[in-house]
Amino acid sequence: MARAFSHPSSKDITIDGLLYALSDPIRRTIVSKLMASSGQNCSSTCSIDLSPSTISFHHKILRENGLIHSEKIGVEVVNSVRTEEIDKRFPGLLASILQHHKIVKAQPKARLEHE
Incomplete structure (x- = not known):
């Protein structure tokens, strides 16, 4: 029998916990992608060039800190962001962090110029 996921x-x-979980740009990207959908299985979120075990690790950090809810359906895991619960407890925090992430991600990488 599969073990159920634990959520705070x-x-x-x-x-x-939220700031720790969102301190990593990969986890911010995962949360952004999940928010853009109504819930995705791990493979749908994993269009990031990382190994499945690394993606699972990031999902675990997000889940343990209350950002996502994970549910096993058959052989897939469906993840969803706990937006309402987070916004009720910390109004505007998640939206603000993800908006900043979107802006930073859109900026061109700074180049080091050697003269």
Whole structure:
């Protein structure tokens, strides 16, 4: 029998946990992609060039810190962002961080010029 995923209750979600989970650009990208859909299985989110085990690790960090809810359906895991719960506890935080991520991601990489 498959083990069920463990999720913190909304009252146990901390700002430190959210900031830690969102401190990694890969995890911010995963959350952004999940928010753009109504929930995706791991393989749909994994259009990032990383190994499946690395993606699973990032999902685990996001889940343990209350950002996503994961549900196993058959052989797939469907993840969804806990937007309402997070916004109720920390209004505007998630949207602000992801908006900044979108802006930074759109900027061209800074070049080091050697003279």
